Amino acid sequence: MEKKFVSIILPTYNRAKFIGTALDSVRAQTYTNWECLIIDDGSTDNTAAVVAAYDDPRFVMLHQENQGVSGARNTGISASRGDVIALLDSDDEWMPTKLAIQLAYMEKHGYAICQTEEIWYRGGKRVNQPKKYAKPEGWFFEAALEMCLISPSCTMFTRSVWEYIGPFDTGMLSCEDYDMWLRACLQYPVGLVREPLTIKYGGRQDQLSICIPCADLYRIQALVKILESRKLDAEQQRMAVAALERKVYIYTQGCEKRGKDDEAHRVWNLFCKVRDGKKVPEGAVYEQS
Missing domain, CATH: 1.10.287 (Helix Hairpins)
Structure with a gap:
């Protein structure tokens, strides 16, 4: 599995206070054959300086005018070289064995798309996920119609999947992941590592789920x-x-x-x-x- 080259796509916009935690979790991965493309989507804070402090050639910084998270992800994936693509939001983090365990699970079960369980924090406090957000495994297009059941920071997929279902829709200012995973669930079964290897933070006013109306x-x-x-x-x-x-x-x-x-x-x-x-x-x- 060490032969699989993983491209980690990390879009960011004015997240200088949080991105260091995400980058630390990438650098701590036990699986080391990766590149991490950080797409600075027109930040006006000191995000660039925070990233510049990471002296590791596997971190690649890209800059663009603000296009939104979909445009940033598309830019990163277009510039990436990996056999497998992993998404990470700049205010989330991974457990150190996330890539290793997820890759092994995909290989063992033949999945081209896979996600992990996650731990939720809201307003700095750990919270339990409502049962309706429980992640299924396999084919679940019907369930995916009701709500988004795939979390970007938990997700990894092969380049062939991206070539078939991508790109993210830049016209969608919100629910771009719901749109993407509908297409994915129509064509592919989705694997699930039943171990919480992703930590997802929420409850802040700058998050898309809060600041995008309608x-x-x-x-x-x-x-x-x-x-x-x-x-x-x-x-x-x-x-x-x-x-x-x-x-x-x-x-x-x-x-x-x-x-x-x-x-x-x-x-x-x-x-x-x-x-x-x-x-x-x-x-x-x-x-x-």
């Missing part, structure tokens, strides 16, 4: 995309339409409670078009009234 619209867009891909069989199509209807219903109910009847009507009409097999113009989901 995440429901991005989930709706992801479902519209998968339906319009024409890659679903009849049963998958039925399940995806049902999931889309549920998400549209939740969104429109929220609009009506806030007096946004026009917006509720607009999104419901979009759903009806998709349900009936009609093409929705690109970007139409985001055009709030």
Whole structure:
């Protein structure tokens, strides 16, 4: 397994206070055949100085104007050389045996995509994950329609997987991982290392899940995309339409409670078009009234 070269993709934006912990966890890996591409997505703090202090040729710093996390990940993967790609967010960290155990699990069970269990911290305190977020293993496209069940910092996949399902959608300011993993779960079974080898931190105001409004619209867009891909069989199509209807219903109910009847009507009409097999113009989901 030491022959597998791993490209670690670590996008960052103004995370100078946290990125050192992520980099320390990469450097501490017992598996040593890796490169770590840090994509500075237009940071205005001292992120560059923090990274420069790591005197290790395996760390490669890339700079770009701000494009968002999807653009940063795409940039990193395009510049990477690894047989296998591992994602790590700049405010998360790994246990030292993460790469070694995950690679061995993928090899043993023949998985092209694999994730690990994770430990959650919210506001500095360790919390238990709600049961609804329990990670499944194998084929679970139907379950993935309901919510994102793959965590980026836990995930590793082969380059052939990326070539088939990538890139991340740069037009999605939120739920870009939900969109990506829907495509993945349609084509691949996903392995699960049942050991918490990733530590995920949350509860801060700068995180996308908090600071990007209308995440429901991005989930709706992801479902519209998968339906319009024409890659679903009849049963998958039925399940995806049902999931889309549920998400549209939740969104429109929220609009009506806030007096946004026009917006509720607009999104419901979009759903009806998709349900009936009609093409929705690109970007139409985001055009709030």
